[in-house]
Amino acid sequence: MSDSRRRLRVRYSREGRLAYLGQLELIRTIERCVRRSRLPFSVSKGFSPHMRIAYSQALPVGTTSAAEYFDLVLEGPVELPEALASLVSSMPGDIAPDAVGYVALKEPSLASWLTRARWQVDISSEGSIAGLLAALERVAAAPTLSYERAGRPRTISLSTTLASSEVLRTSELEARLELVTRSGDFAGLRPQALVAAAAREAATEVFLRTRRCAQWHDEAGAPLDPLDPSLLLAPAVTGL
Amino acid sequence: MRPERRSRYEELERLLGRVERPSRYVDHEWGAAHDEASDFRVCLMYPDTYEVGQSNLGLAILYSVLNEQDGMACERSYLPWVDLADLMREKGLPLLSLESSFPVASFDVLGFSIAHELVGTNILEALDLAGIALRGDERDEDDPIVIGGGPSVYNPEPLAPVFDAILLGDGEEAIVEMARAVRDGRRAGLPRREIVSGLASVDGVYVPSSYRIAVDAGTTRWGRAVPVEGAGAPAVVRKRVLAALSATPAVPRQVVPYSEVVFDRLAIEVLRGCARGCRFCQAGMTYRPVRERPEGQVVSAALEALGQTGYDEVSLTSLSTTDHSACAHMLTSLNRSLEGTGTSVSIPSQRLDSFGVEMAAACHSGGKRSGLTFAPEAGTQRLRDVINKNVTEDDLMGAAARAFGNGWRRMKLYFMIGLPTETDEDVLAIPQLAERVVGLGRELVPKPQRSAVSVSVSVAVFVPKSWTPFQWEGQLPLGEVRRRQGLLLRACRDRSIRVSYHDPEASQVEAVLSRIGREGFGLVEAAWRGGCRFDAWTERFSYPAWRDAARSVGIDLDEVASAPYDRASDLPWDHVSPGISKGFLEREAIRAQRGATTPDCTRTSCTGCGVCQELDVANDLAGERR
Numbered sequence: 001m002s003d004s005r006r007r008l009r010v011r012y013s014r015e016g017r018l019a020y021l022g023q024l025e026l027i028r029t030i031e032r033c034v035r036r037s038r039l040p041f042s043v044s045k046g047f048s049p050h051m052r053i054a055y056s057q058a059l060p061v062g063t064t065s066a067a068e069y070f071d072l073v074l075e076g077p078v079e080l081p082e083a084l085a086s087l088v089s090s091m092p093g094d095i096a097p098d099a100v101g102y103v104a105l106k107e108p109s110l111a112s113w114l115t116r117a118r119w120q121v122d123i124s125s126e127g128s129i130a131g132l133l134a135a136l137e138r139v140a141a142a143p144t145l146s147y148e149r150a151g152r153p154r155t156i157s158l159s160t161t162l163a164s165s166e167v168l169r170t171s172e173l174e175a176r177l178e179l180v181t182r183s184g185d186f187a188g189l190r191p192q193a194l195v196a197a198a199a200r201e202a203a204t205e206v207f208l209r210t211r212r213c214a215q216w217h218d219e220a221g222a223p224l225d226p227l228d229p230s231l232l233l234a235p236a237v238t239g240l
Numbered sequence: 241m242r243p244e245r246r247s248r249y250e251e252l253e254r255l256l257g258r259v260e261r262p263s264r265y266v267d268h269e270w271g272a273a274h275d276e277a278s279d280f281r282v283c284l285m286y287p288d289t290y291e292v293g294q295s296n297l298g299l300a301i302l303y304s305v306l307n308e309q310d311g312m313a314c315e316r317s318y319l320p321w322v323d324l325a326d327l328m329r330e331k332g333l334p335l336l337s338l339e340s341s342f343p344v345a346s347f348d349v350l351g352f353s354i355a356h357e358l359v360g361t362n363i364l365e366a367l368d369l370a371g372i373a374l375r376g377d378e379r380d381e382d383d384p385i386v387i388g389g390g391p392s393v394y395n396p397e398p399l400a401p402v403f404d405a406i407l408l409g410d411g412e413e414a415i416v417e418m419a420r421a422v423r424d425g426r427r428a429g430l431p432r433r434e435i436v437s438g439l440a441s442v443d444g445v446y447v448p449s450s451y452r453i454a455v456d457a458g459t460t461r462w463g464r465a466v467p468v469e470g471a472g473a474p475a476v477v478r479k480r481v482l483a484a485l486s487a488t489p490a491v492p493r494q495v496v497p498y499s500e501v502v503f504d505r506l507a508i509e510v511l512r513g514c515a516r517g518c519r520f521c522q523a524g525m526t527y528r529p530v531r532e533r534p535e536g537q538v539v540s541a542a543l544e545a546l547g548q549t550g551y552d553e554v555s556l557t558s559l560s561t562t563d564h565s566a567c568a569h570m571l572t573s574l575n576r577s578l579e580g581t582g583t584s585v586s587i588p589s590q591r592l593d594s595f596g597v598e599m600a601a602a603c604h605s606g607g608k609r610s611g612l613t614f615a616p617e618a619g620t621q622r623l624r625d626v627i628n629k630n631v632t633e634d635d636l637m638g639a640a641a642r643a644f645g646n647g648w649r650r651m652k653l654y655f656m657i658g659l660p661t662e663t664d665e666d667v668l669a670i671p672q673l674a675e676r677v678v679g680l681g682r683e684l685v686p687k688p689q690r691s692a693v694s695v696s697v698s699v700a701v702f703v704p705k706s707w708t709p710f711q712w713e714g715q716l717p718l719g720e721v722r723r724r725q726g727l728l729l730r731a732c733r734d735r736s737i738r739v740s741y742h743d744p745e746a747s748q749v750e751a752v753l754s755r756i757g758r759e760g761f762g763l764v765e766a767a768w769r770g771g772c773r774f775d776a777w778t779e780r781f782s783y784p785a786w787r788d789a790a791r792s793v794g795i796d797l798d799e800v801a802s803a804p805y806d807r808a809s810d811l812p813w814d815h816v817s818p819g820i821s822k823g824f825l826e827r828e829a830i831r832a833q834r835g836a837t838t839p840d841c842t843r844t845s846c847t848g849c850g851v852c853q854e855l856d857v858a859n860d861l862a863g864e865r866r
Contacts, residue, residue: 017266025498032550043582
């Protein structure tokens with residue numbers, strides 16, 4: 001099959017209430033947005049035809065993001081500014097595409113290629129923040145993190161998944177953390193799980209606002225952005 | 241006192257991390273209406289979870305028309321699941337609307353969809369969570385006016401004390417008139433009770449507080465509702481009816497959900513009403529006359545709404561879509577227009593004949609053949625004649641043959657047990673029929689796929705409903721239901737046939753609430769106080785809790801469900817009429833006993849149900865039916 005098809009890479013932010021969508025809900029939502037956008041999306045053949053689209057790794061429920069991605073296969077080229085504009089106009093306000101570019105059809109899938117993420121966690125605590133941060137330091141220094149999720153015990157290797165953890169600022173009742181995590185073919189770390197473990201240890205109740213600030217591919221220590229010019233067939237179009 | 245109209249979302253958000261499926265509560269869907277400026281506000285509530293209620297077509301229509309009115313805002317609310325409801329009580333957070341997150345109690349009108357008999361405890365839960373008194377006569381002057389409507393209003397008495405007013409029938413015009421009446425009354429500074437009694441002047445509206453219950457020799461033990469002297473209320477309230485569907489938009493304003501909801505697709509109402517006359521079916525009696533939407537309107541509205549919403553499926557919904565006079569042509573033109581877009585067309589249930597299968601096949605061209613559902617309802621021709629299910633075994637076998645020939649392997653058959661006049665022979669005929677279908681499949685399906693042939697048999701328990709020819713019947717006692725279920729199960733040997741049952745205990749409570757009078761409110765309230773909510777959820781329904789509640793108010797569930805009513809008695813629901821004449825129902829009841837069938841008036845001549853004369857309407861067909 002000769003190929004006029006194009007793989008459109010889209011970066012978008014996810015804000016506010018839409019942080020509470022689960023991954024399946026997000027997928028359903030974005031596919032409906034794409035249909036509304038009237039872009040010439042490609043549909044797979046076969047028994048149960050579906051849109052050719054792939055996403056970056058699931059965002060934990062309750063988390064906002066400045067940099068999520070999806071790759072959408074189009075049947076033919078569309079001018080990038082037009083593609084961006086029609087996506088923006090078909091999305092609910094809290095899912096906001098802000099950059100698009102064409103990558104090669106054969107690029108590896110986003111979910112496995114994106115191996116680093118930077119997170120910002122705003123914590124407000126009912127108890128002492130200092131106590132919580134001390135507990136967090138102990139929890140983060142351990143080689144593994146064990147907790148229960150949906151009634152099942154889980155253990156995450158922190159030495160594999162947690163690249164760095166830093167307190168950016170702190171006051172009596174609030175603190176802001178920055179974490180960098182690694183992901184790959186191993187169980188990933190949710191920042192919420194880390195802070196929740198510290199809250200348990202400090203015996204305090206916390207309320208978190210978590211944000212994924214960036215995602216990138218790590219090429220032997222050098223970061224590579226999903227919209228890096230070296231991956232694109234033409235310069236990306238950003239912003240509106 | 242009316243709470244302040246301000247967003248409480250921040251307080252709610254603090255709880256969302258602690259509950260399952262938080263996306264139920266976030267709003268901001270594509271198409272949701274945001275109007276925080278209008279000072280007259282209506283909140284429509286489906287008293288179940290978001291994913292059950294979100295796709296309700298009736299509420300979508302009302303949401304649309306109310307938001308089109310100048311100076312009126314309409315918002316939605318659903319019942320929080322038990323985890324969030326308990327947290328909200330703990331934190332002192334009241335029930336909120338979805339869009340503005342204002343307290344529901346701050347609205348001018350609160351409208352409930354009365355979807356089925358088991359929804360009562362959820363309505364009480366919602367009112368309590370909102371901080372609104374459960375009974376109309378205990379509400380404060382500036383509390384919202386609490387109204388109800390929907391399919392299950394033709395015995396409103398068990399919930400009558402809850403509602404200030406109940407709309408019978410079609411809502412698209414009446415809801416606006418009701419809202420205006422409340423708004424004008426508020427503006428004029430009328431006392432609450434005058435605003436409420438004034439709602440009776442809107443055609444189709446029943447105001448329970450204007451009626452008292454009289455028990456005498458001419459009634460059942462639950463009495464009849466008679467107008468309170470001086471209330472100016474009519475002896476009988478007749479339902480509201482829309483003369484033609486074509487005059488209304490084919491698709492109301494669409495709110496596209498994020499989370500997976502029960503009907504997660506674009507729905508277009510292609511017709512309203514059904515005249516097939518199945519004698520157990522309440523909707524078939526109460527939604528008459530039959531009104532079809534013209535084909536052209538359906539097709540163009542579907543294409544436009546698919547583009548606007550991004551859905552990848554459109555469902556042509558109604559009580560009997562394959563009866564639409566242009567069904568085949570409509571499906572063909574939709575399929576042609578949607579080719580290559582990955583969009584599918586579906587119809588909710590299949591007519592039990594080969595035409596029904598043809599239509600199902602047209603829906604799934606190239607797609608998966610997941611399973612096909614038919615509802616013979618009874619195992620023998622004799623009993624099918626009693627219930628006026630006008631299909632023969634030949635129809636069923638013809639439909640099954642066509643389905644197997646068209647690539648289907650799995651079939652689902654719906655039956656009921658406990659139908660009037662049912663014998664063991666009728667019960668045993670159910671597995672026999674299923675076996676014949678499986679046998680036919682094994683004959684017709686090519687050898688390698690033969691083992692895939694299967695039939696699942698789903699057996700409900702007959703519940704006698706008001707305003708049907710079987711409204712005088714009692715329900716089969718629980719012990720006898722279980723005996724017959726056992727009989728059926730033991731007779732079913734073939735491993736390709738799977739049998740599933742409805743819970744007979746939930747069906748009994750459903751029967752009690754279908755048949756009881758205003759005293760039934762005490763039962764619903766006691767059940768809710770005893771912890772019952774989400775009774776329609778199998779895992780939440782607790783028969784022991786209902787039993788205890790019944791005992792505490794001196795009601796015997798077995799007796800109320802199974803005692804027949806005398807045909808000469810006035811019934812607890814005679815004052816709320818869908819237009820059907822009681823004489824017709826009586827004639828149908830007698831014909832049922834004789835096994836005499838009655839035809840469909842959209843295909844033959846008038847059968848005398850009385851709806852057209854009583855409500856001054858007529859069947860409105862888009863063409864000739866086949």
